[in-house]
Amino acid sequence: MYSDKLIDHFRNPRNMGRMENPDGIGKVGNPVCGDVMYLYIKIKDNKIDDIKFETFGCAAAIGTSSVITEMAKGKTLDEALKITKKDVVDAVGGLPPIKMHCSVLAADALRAAIEDYRKKKGSGNDKPKDS
Amino acid sequence: MRRVYMDHAATTPVDPRVMEAMKPFFSEKYGNPSSLYSFAQEAKKAMEEAREKIADLINSSSSEVIFTSGGTESDNLAIKGVAFANKKKGKHIITSSIEHHAVLHPCEWLEKMGFEVTYLPVDNKGFVSVDKLEEEIRNDTILISIMHANNEIGTIEPIEEIGKIAKERGIYFHTDAVQTVGKIPVDVEKMNVDLLTISGHKMYGPKGVGALYVRKGTKITPLIHGGGHERNLRSGTENVSGIVGFGKAAELAAREMDKEAKRLVKLRDRLIEGALKIENSWLNGPRKRRLPNNVNIGFKFIEGESLILELDFSGIYANTGSACSSKSLKPSHVLTAIGLRPEETHGSLRFTLGKQNSDEDVDYVLEVLPNVVERLRRISPFKKDFGEYEEALAKEQSHKH
Ligand SMILES: Cc1ncc(COP(=O)(O)O)c(C=O)c1O
Numbered sequence A: 001m002y003s004d005k006l007i008d009h010f011r012n013p014r015n016m017g018r019m020e021n022p023d024g025i026g027k028v029g030n031p032v033c034g035d036v037m038y039l040y041i042k043i044k045d046n047k048i049d050d051i052k053f054e055t056f057g058c059a060a061a062i063g064t065s066s067v068i069t070e071m072a073k074g075k076t077l078d079e080a081l082k083i084t085k086k087d088v089v090d091a092v093g094g095l096p097p098i099k100m101h102c103s104v105l106a107a108d109a110l111r112a113a114i115e116d117y118r119k120k121k122g123s124g125n126d127k128p129k130d131s
Numbered sequence B: 001m002r003r004v005y006m007d008h009a010a011t012t013p014v015d016p017r018v019m020e021a022m023k024p025f026f027s028e029k030y031g032n033p034s035s036l037y038s039f040a041q042e043a044k045k046a047m048e049e050a051r052e053k054i055a056d057l058i059n060s061s062s063s064e065v066i067f068t069s070g071g072t073e074s075d076n077l078a079i080k081g082v083a084f085a086n087k088k089k090g091k092h093i094i095t096s097s098i099e100h101h102a103v104l105h106p107c108e109w110l111e112k113m114g115f116e117v118t119y120l121p122v123d124n125k126g127f128v129s130v131d132k133l134e135e136e137i138r139n140d141t142i143l144i145s146i147m148h149a150n151n152e153i154g155t156i157e158p159i160e161e162i163g164k165i166a167k168e169r170g171i172y173f174h175t176d177a178v179q180t181v182g183k184i185p186v187d188v189e190k191m192n193v194d195l196l197t198i199s200g201h202k203m204y205g206p207k208g209v210g211a212l213y214v215r216k217g218t219k220i221t222p223l224i225h226g227g228g229h230e231r232n233l234r235s236g237t238e239n240v241s242g243i244v245g246f247g248k249a250a251e252l253a254a255r256e257m258d259k260e261a262k263r264l265v266k267l268r269d270r271l272i273e274g275a276l277k278i279e280n281s282w283l284n285g286p287r288k289r290r291l292p293n294n295v296n297i298g299f300k301f302i303e304g305e306s307l308i309l310e311l312d313f314s315g316i317y318a319n320t321g322s323a324c325s326s327k328s329l330k331p332s333h334v335l336t337a338i339g340l341r342p343e344e345t346h347g348s349l350r351f352t353l354g355k356q357n358s359d360e361d362v363d364y365v366l367e368v369l370p371n372v373v374e375r376l377r378r379i380s381p382f383k384k385d386f387g388e389y390e391e392a393l394a395k396e397q398s399h400k401h
């Protein structure tokens, strides 16, 4: 049902855990519905210097959480904002149709974390509104 | 790696003795039981012997046993068959909110056809209230359908009491006994049931065969019309090899189930005690009046589908009522009906034990399970509570009451 890639990320999640004093946090999902992801970022020179996640959810939710941290690490904020749900799904080697909804979380959480960072920083940062 | 199958409520392996019994009926004794020559009568005879064995297991007469393709068909035949045959008398049906979908969905479909259905609530252990049931009976109630034991949480319903009431009030009574026949004693006379569903593959028989017990004199219409097989209630050339296997499984169960149930209860209770040592866990379903093979534990802060996958990596095959593992993406209706909060339904884990499971298997599960739960909790953002969601969750809960 799941690709080897997804299983690998589920079993050996990258960048997993809580981050102390993050520059931005994205919290998406709701325990009532089943999947919740917290994504933490540290920013240096407008790039994602460090990233961590915590996820309550199925293997698809955990695997896509893990893979997006690898995809986003080192990217500029604008580059990171361009990561789509489809990119995430492709990066884990596809998902069964019924599991597609579980993969939205990852891209949403990353976006929410970046927005949180920009809000905290004030609007002085690079192109806050146009993404 | 050790392989521990603990999903016997989903299906069971075919007992090797059942396999043996079935073998001749594929390419040796392949005659059609409806044919008159002696060769085909071998098949007919074997089929009727199987019918006797099923009847013996449930204390009915063999002429009251109708072979079907399985539990789902038997449930459909009982509910739609009785509803259609008795619609002049009334249009009201009473069932419970924790029935298998093979009962609930026919009921919902009948509602679209103009019938009215009452879905009884259950208490927090999954028990139907007999008093409440009695209150819901109307003059136009034609059928009561309450399962013997629940497939998810193992609750054994007060079928004898309900049967007595149904009999007094002259209402047909059906019970889905898919999870009990061959596991605990089932007696259609003691239970006062008019219709009872059995499935072959849940009792070490083959898949695709089951039976519906139909008490003599019950007004019921067939769903499948044709050559008039099975007392006109289920046309179509019979699944002879399957029926023979099913019969063999019934014969073995009659002999072995008491001892097996005692053995399973010990394993079950040890598994429950062991699993509950894990923090933030609880038992779904009752302690007493519980199926001998059912264990259903809830774990907070983690999700069932990932639990199942993790256990699978260790060779343990179990089940969950989580939304993310279901085709409908809805959490189990049974766990919801016993009052679990949505976020609590996600982390439920069901083990259903069976013949091959040993003490060593329970040890192995109890060795693996704490690590698996711990690993997933390390990934989860929730450690001690649902954090900032807690308030919103409480609010949601109070809305419902
Ligand atoms: C209580 C109950 N009823 C009915 C069924 C359906 O039986 P079958 O798979 O034989 O159609 C099941 C199987 O999951 C069950 O557990």
Ligand SMILES: [Zn+2]
Binding pocket: A034, A035, A057, A058, A059, A060, A061, A102, B324
């Ligand atoms: Zn999911």
